[in-house]
Amino acid sequence: MDRPLTRNVRPDRSPTGFDAYEANGGYRGLRQALSQSPADCLQVIKDSNLRGRGGAGFPTGMKWSFVPMDNTSPGHKYLICNADEMEPGTFKDRLLLECDPHQLIEGMIVAAYTIQADIAYIFIRAEYHVAQERLKEAIEACYAKGYLGKDILGSGYNLDIYLHGSAGRYICGEETALINSLEGKRANPRAKPPFPQVSGLWGRPTIVNNVETLCNVHHIIERGADWFKSLGMGEDAGTKMFGVSGRVNNPGCWELPMGTPIREILEVHAGGMQEGYQLKGFLPGGGSTDFLTPEHLDLPMEYGAIGKAGSRMGTGTMIILDDKTCAVAMVKNLIDFFAQESCGFCTPCREGLPWSAQVLGDVLGGRATDADMNTLQRQVKFIGAIGNTHCALAPGAMEPLN
Amino acid sequence: MSEVSVSTALISPLSQQELDEIDHEISHAPSRPAVAIDALKIVQKYRGWVSDESLAALARHLEMSASELDSVATFYNHIYRKPVGDNIVLLCNSVSCWVMGCGGLQRQIEDVLQVPPGGTTADNQCTFIPVPCLGACDKAPVLMVNETLYENVAPDDLEGLLVDASTKSQEGRDG
Numbered sequence: 001m002d003r004p005l006t007r008n009v010r011p012d013r014s015p016t017g018f019d020a021y022e023a024n025g026g027y028r029g030l031r032q033a034l035s036q037s038p039a040d041c042l043q044v045i046k047d048s049n050l051r052g053r054g055g056a057g058f059p060t061g062m063k064w065s066f067v068p069m070d071n072t073s074p075g076h077k078y079l080i081c082n083a084d085e086m087e088p089g090t091f092k093d094r095l096l097l098e099c100d101p102h103q104l105i106e107g108m109i110v111a112a113y114t115i116q117a118d119i120a121y122i123f124i125r126a127e128y129h130v131a132q133e134r135l136k137e138a139i140e141a142c143y144a145k146g147y148l149g150k151d152i153l154g155s156g157y158n159l160d161i162y163l164h165g166s167a168g169r170y171i172c173g174e175e176t177a178l179i180n181s182l183e184g185k186r187a188n189p190r191a192k193p194p195f196p197q198v199s200g201l202w203g204r205p206t207i208v209n210n211v212e213t214l215c216n217v218h219h220i221i222e223r224g225a226d227w228f229k230s231l232g233m234g235e236d237a238g239t240k241m242f243g244v245s246g247r248v249n250n251p252g253c254w255e256l257p258m259g260t261p262i263r264e265i266l267e268v269h270a271g272g273m274q275e276g277y278q279l280k281g282f283l284p285g286g287g288s289t290d291f292l293t294p295e296h297l298d299l300p301m302e303y304g305a306i307g308k309a310g311s312r313m314g315t316g317t318m319i320i321l322d323d324k325t326c327a328v329a330m331v332k333n334l335i336d337f338f339a340q341e342s343c344g345f346c347t348p349c350r351e352g353l354p355w356s357a358q359v360l361g362d363v364l365g366g367r368a369t370d371a372d373m374n375t376l377q378r379q380v381k382f383i384g385a386i387g388n389t390h391c392a393l394a395p396g397a398m399e400p401l402n
Numbered sequence: 403m404s405e406v407s408v409s410t411a412l413i414s415p416l417s418q419q420e421l422d423e424i425d426h427e428i429s430h431a432p433s434r435p436a437v438a439i440d441a442l443k444i445v446q447k448y449r450g451w452v453s454d455e456s457l458a459a460l461a462r463h464l465e466m467s468a469s470e471l472d473s474v475a476t477f478y479n480h481i482y483r484k485p486v487g488d489n490i491v492l493l494c495n496s497v498s499c500w501v502m503g504c505g506g507l508q509r510q511i512e513d514v515l516q517v518p519p520g521g522t523t524a525d526n527q528c529t530f531i532p533v534p535c536l537g538a539c540d541k542a543p544v545l546m547v548n549e550t551l552y553e554n555v556a557p558d559d560l561e562g563l564l565v566d567a568s569t570k571s572q573e574g575r576d577g
Contacts, residue, residue, distance in 0.1 A: 086534065086535055086537065087535070088496040088497045088498065088534070088535045088539075089497055089535070089539050090539070091538055091540055093537075125537070127536055127537070127546065127551075130551075160430075162430065164440070166439075166478075166480075167442065167443060167478035167479075167480045168478045168479035168480040168481075181439065183436055184431075184435050184436040184437055184438035184439055184474065185438075185474060186473060186474055202432055243539070245498040245501075245539035245542060246498060246501050246502070251539070251541070251542070287496070287497055287535075317539070319497055319498055319501075320501075321501075322501070325501055330501070333500045337496055337497070337535075340534065341534065
């Protein structure tokens with residue numbers, strides 16, 4: 001089967017350099033993109049049904065279509081790669097960044113060309129040192145060969161890419177908080193509207209996309225929207241990096257068709273539960289998704305199906321709850337994380353999450369009362385509802401508790 | 403002594419190396435305060451942590467107030483506003499590492515190093531900081547010593563790993 005995202009990923013995880021990348025079909029998508037108009041590129045991405053791979057699943061073509069393409073407000077436009085992967089249980093972008101940095105760069109150049117951005121940033125988490133080294137090398141190689149900078153491949157299109165390492169904090173993965181961090185500020189999210197597409201970095205049109213999303217872009221331009229749609233098994237297009245962590249025999253991540261059944265990911269690729277452990281439940285897409293149970297194993301990993309089951313596909317990296325692990329303690333670990341990572345800007349998150357953590361602590365300590373359970377339910381209802389908080393961190397935190 | 407010369411004496415000037423690196427960041431930024439985080443990381447790279455004196459010098463160079471720069475510095479957990487040891491030990495305590503036993507590793511680290519979370523050993527070799535998800539969940543439990551990631555950390559390996567890592571970095575500094 002076609003695995004465009006991981007075709008250059010080797011078992012020893014050594015990186016693919018510029019020459020090997022190009023020899024294996026790299027930078028054909030870029031050449032294709034530069035030979036057509038940005039508007040044509042945008043149409044292909046819209047037709048492909050590519051959805052954001054960072055967790056929210058927003059249609060990428062639609063997101064890009066809000067970027068103003070007329071020249072009524074001349075100035076910079078920005079493309080930002082969100083490489084701040086820090087959702088608990090998520091480790092898929094690390095693989096793509098470490099093993100095939102040129103794939104991200106090619107995707108970024110094509111995306112930037114489509115929205116006519118002239119400056120791009122890779123916002124990468126501080127702890128991904130190996131990835132930063134490899135990206136730095138790849139960017140330098142691209143500048144040396146004329147694939148970045150002025151007049152890329154003689155097309156007249158100019159783009160600079162800057163690699164920016166973070167200084168920590170999970171909230172930097174929220175696109176508007178990320179933008180504030182790039183501006184040298186505390187990473188508080190911004191109120192939306194205005195959306196970054198219209199007013200983002202330094203008030204200019206800005207697109208922020210996840211690593212995996214951008215890695216798909218040039219493949220789609222090169223091979224077409226129909227090809228991309230044909231890779232999915234069900235209603236979603238393309239392939240997806242799916243992963244499993246926890247007490248399974250073979251934790252890891254793999255590129256598989258969108259819509260692959262959960263059972264196949266768990267039993268075939270992750271090798272099933274370790275000896276002596278049974279599956280009690282799982283979070284399908286990272287630490288801010290609702291629990292599913294063994295009765296959901298035959299569901300396809302698709303945005304729609306997982307949503308209908310009461311959870312979210314999120315990042316597609318599953319966290320396994322085994323029968324020897326306490327579910328309440330697992331939720332407490334997650335809520336402690338979210339409470340710690342709150343930026344502190346809005347009251348329901350800053351005060352509500354530590355409060356939930358405290359009540360859960362009472363549950364674990366055998367001190368909880370019926371009133372406490374009512375408190376937790378109220379917190380899930382009010383904090384969990386999108387729109388009651390300044391950003392989606394707290395509603396996400398409530399999902400496992402729900 | 404006048405107040406002005408007292409406050410001048412408390413500012414630790416930036417080295418030429420630090421200035422060159424910070425000015426390089428400024429050269430492609432729209433304003434000087436825009437590079438606050440990059441600049442803090444540069445200063446910390448050379449000094450290990452950001453003292454009040456370092457902060458004041460940096461704020462001056464970036465033409466922003468020290469309190470504003472401090473509000474940025476104290477937001478980010480990888481900017482240290484207290485002294486740290488020669489080696490930073492980061493243990494992931496998020497959900498997958500927790501399922502795979504990081505709690506036991508934490509107790510072990512505290513015991514071996516004789517420090518609480520956030521503490522530095524008496525000989526200044528190690529500072530131990532539990533941190534959130536390091537993004538290597540399929541190899542849980544994981545920890546980092548300085549820039550190196552250690553995967554599938556077993557309790558039996560831990561003590562050797564810590565000794566190894568601090569020796570390696572000592573050689574790196576002496577060599």
